[in-house]
Amino acid sequence: MMIRRKTREVRAGGTFIGAEHPLTVQTMWKKSLHGFSEFDLKEISALRLYGCDFLRFSVPDLTSAEILSNVRAKADMPIVADIHFDYRIALKCIEYGIDKIRINPGNIGADWKVKEVLKAAAGRGIPIRIGINSGSLPRQLSALTDKSEAMIKAAEEEIDILEKNNFSNAVFSLKSSDVQATIRANRLFSKQYDYPLHLGITEAGPLTAGLVKTSIALSELLGDGIGDTIRVSLTDSPANEVIAGREILKACGLYDRGVNIISCPRCGRSTFDTHSFINSVYDELYRIKEPLKVAVMGCVVNGPGEAADADIGITGAGNKVVIFKHGKLFAKVDENKGRELFLKIIDEMISNKPE
Ligand code: SF4
Structure with a gap:
């Protein structure tokens, strides 16, 4: 140490x-x-x-x-x-x-x-x-x-x-x-x-x-x-x-508050625009004080694994996005509904976290 x-x-x-x-x-x-x-x-x-x-x-x-x-x-x-x-x-x-x-x-x-x-x-x-x-x-x-x-x-x-x-x-x-x-x-x-x-x-x-x-x-x-x-x-x-x-x-292991964002860089397999999605939630995510692991992934190759390993994860899956909560599949929705649901779940997670 x-x-x-x-x-x-x-x-x-x-x-x-x-x-x-x-x-x-x-x-x-x-x-x-x-x-x-x-x-x-x-x-x-x-x-x-x-x-x-x-x-x-x-x-x-x-x-x-x-x-x-x-x-x-x-x-x-x-x-x-x-x-x-x-x-x-x-x-x-x-x-x-x-x-x-x-x-x-x-x-x-x-x-x-x-x-x-x-x-x-x-x-x-x-x-x-x-x-x-x-x-x-x-x-x-x-x-x-x-x-x-x-x-x-x-x-x-x-x-x-x-x-x-x-x-x-x-x-x-x-x-x-x-x-x-x-x-x-x-x-x-x-x-x-x-x-x-x-x-x-x-x-x-x-x-x-x-x-x-x-x-x-x-x-x-x-x-x-x-x-x-x-x-x-x-x-x-x-x-x-x-x-x-x-x-x-x-x-460096010297700060444990706030989000830890795992996100895919995108490649030809991507079915979900992770760049735009991250930009659209960046401000909200970095205002979170509580420790929270978040995954934003582009496709079904690595997406489900990383998303399931996070507190909350979202990944592209065909023409939909899949949201995982605490490791379990939570919802499969159209991409244009993903952001709102993703932020709503985070909001609920934070409000339910003990002080
Ligand atoms: S998660 Fe899928 S889309 Fe993103 S870089 Fe990996 S393989 Fe490509």
């Missing part, structure tokens, strides 16, 4: 990171806070249902900080403010009680500004994430060819500043778009420090490439017991980042 590295406990809002707390999944809001609307709040609620534990926003100016304080008051999950360089924005976000701040003290400038930010965060019990990114290292380190070594040196400099200010309520991340450099840096860091680690590959790419790179890096690190919270950075929607994050944790 995998043994997780022991890290210190950090609390952001009502959610813990590190120590023995379950790994959490994060994503980042992809639009400007200027123009934030009620519609956006609905998107945040959907992210929560998909399994998002923290939502980070870029806060490039004081107006954004003010808007974020309103978002925080209405959002149903801890909010993280992402700030670069300007200590006044960090102070505002801390004053507004934003749950966590991502800022690198080394980028703030004069010592007195750093002191003010760390003192204010300590006063409110607000943690800080130090995000070391190989693409934005301090000038003296960016020339180093070994990116993992450069990231560790940058982290050491930040830790030095934290320690001089008696500040320990911090989470670290060491991210690169280079998978192997990210793995090396996080392994080295975790040997020396007990700060919780936020894992991810930065600028990982579009959906497929980003998922492959992140999965490889995270499966290595999580397999070593390294990592306390994760983000899958994709050139894609926040919803898919969250779903990808939970799928990675699930595949």
Whole structure:
């Protein structure tokens, strides 16, 4: 069994990171806070249902900080403010009680500004994430060819500043778009420090490439017991980042909530359009919190076996679809009636599950 590295406990809002707390999944809001609307709040609620534990926003100016304080008051999950360089924005976000701040003290400038930010965060019990990114290292380190070594040196400099200010309520991340450099840096860091680690590959790419790179890096690190919270950075929607994050944790045996979807890729034998069907139920399935194995299959070759092995399964059978419930044949209906019946059965299964 995998043994997780022991890290210190950090609390952001009502959610813990590190120590023995379950790994959490994060994503980042992809639009400007200027123009934030009620519609956006609905998107945040959907992210929560998909399994998002923290939502980070870029806060490039004081107006954004003010808007974020309103978002925080209405959002149903801890909010993280992402700030670069300007200590006044960090102070505002801390004053507004934003749950966590991502800022690198080394980028703030004069010592007195750093002191003010760390003192204010300590006063409110607000943690800080130090995000070391190989693409934005301090000038003296960016020339180093070994990116993992450069990231560790940058982290050491930040830790030095934290320690001089008696500040320990911090989470670290060491991210690169280079998978192997990210793995090396996080392994080295975790040997020396007990700060919780936020894992991810930065600028990982579009959906497929980003998922492959992140999965490889995270499966290595999580397999070593390294990592306390994760983000899958994709050139894609926040919803898919969250779903990808939970799928990675699930595949590593670190997440047991929600659906496990078994679905056929389709081939020439298919009598049921599994692609369209999955797309039509995707949103509903990923909002389910309870553990549920679901099979969506295309034909009678592998379909009945997989469908019968799931809590609920649907498979093509000639010009009909067959639905299995708890391993037993439940119904055979026309394809256009399949979706409604499938979702109705899932609804009943979930309502009858003990809390
Ligand atoms: S389940 Fe049937 S349709 Fe789907 S890939 Fe397998 S053989 Fe092809």
